[in-house]
Amino acid sequence: xxxxxxxxxxxxxxxxxxxxxxxxxxxxxxxxxxxxxxxxxxxxxxxxxxxxxxxxxxxxxxxxxxxxxxxxxxxxxxxxxxxxxxxxxxxxxxxxxxxxxxxxxxxxxxxxxxxxxxxxxxxxxxxxxxxxxxxxxx
Amino acid sequence: xxxxxxxxxxxxxxxxxxxxxxxxxxxxxxxxxxxxxxxxxxxxxxxxxxxxxxxxxxxxxxxxxxxxxxxxxxxxxxxxxxxxxxxxxxxxxxxxxxxxxxxxxxxxxxxxxxxxxxxxxxxxxxxxxxxxxxxxxx
Numbered sequence: 001x002x003x004x005x006x007x008x009x010x011x012x013x014x015x016x017x018x019x020x021x022x023x024x025x026x027x028x029x030x031x032x033x034x035x036x037x038x039x040x041x042x043x044x045x046x047x048x049x050x051x052x053x054x055x056x057x058x059x060x061x062x063x064x065x066x067x068x069x070x071x072x073x074x075x076x077x078x079x080x081x082x083x084x085x086x087x088x089x090x091x092x093x094x095x096x097x098x099x100x101x102x103x104x105x106x107x108x109x110x111x112x113x114x115x116x117x118x119x120x121x122x123x124x125x126x127x128x129x130x131x132x133x134x135x136x137x138x
Numbered sequence: 139x140x141x142x143x144x145x146x147x148x149x150x151x152x153x154x155x156x157x158x159x160x161x162x163x164x165x166x167x168x169x170x171x172x173x174x175x176x177x178x179x180x181x182x183x184x185x186x187x188x189x190x191x192x193x194x195x196x197x198x199x200x201x202x203x204x205x206x207x208x209x210x211x212x213x214x215x216x217x218x219x220x221x222x223x224x225x226x227x228x229x230x231x232x233x234x235x236x237x238x239x240x241x242x243x244x245x246x247x248x249x250x251x252x253x254x255x256x257x258x259x260x261x262x263x264x265x266x267x268x269x270x271x272x273x274x275x276x
Contacts, residue, residue: 126174126180
């Protein structure tokens with residue numbers, strides 16, 4: 001059954017609310033109120049549109065932000081865990097490793113090494129064909 | 139034996155604006171962002187669910203790339219017209235993504251329409267390129 005345009009707008013409103021407030025404690029009640037839909041209808045429509053449940057979407061959003069901050073900021077892993085909205089460092093670390101293959105601290109170290117190499121030797125991260133074709137060598 | 143496409147370049151008129159669009163608006167992830175001593179900025183991104191596809195955002199009108207005026211002028215004409223059709227962006231729901239991106243100020247050449255292959259809108263990146271944004275038929 002097709003989804004009416006005004007219903008799309010409601011679901012998008014809730015999704016954007018999650019994008020802006022992922023660090024807060026958000027539950028299905030809050031989201032369905034944001035969308036002005038019942039919990040059941042909101043959950044069903046959101047999952048149909050985005051191919052993941054609201055919880056899965058929110059978790060992914062938090063993990064993505066954690067990845068950026070681990071690479072970019074001086075916050076501790078615990079601080080990042082709290083700031084992205086996880087309540088437990090244990091569950092955060094487990095989920096992070098499941099999504100990224102490495103623990104948060106290991107990810108941070110790998111990102112730091114990569115940044116150091118890129119800053120000190122930019123040519124080492126650019127395929128030579130680009131350097132050659134666009135005559136980037138002095 | 140060639141097995142994959144690992145890099146696919148996009149030419150853009152402005153890398154800062156391209157960053158704003160692809161990273162901050164569409165949610166692409168930054169793979170590398172480093173500037174060489176001659177001013178050439180190696181800025182590469184990847185779609186959220188395709189971390190192994192690296193997309194260099196190349197700015198032929200900015201410092202460090204082509205040195206001849208004829209090539210730069212040719213690129214300027216194409217980028218100013220928004221004439222470069224870069225490819226197809228997959229979305230799980232074209233209408234929802236259209237509503238969200240319109241609310242964020244993205245310019246579309248065509249609103250979602252049903253085609254034999256799915257639902258398609260035509261999206262512009264504001265820096266010289268247009269894409270098909272398609273939700274494939276199931």
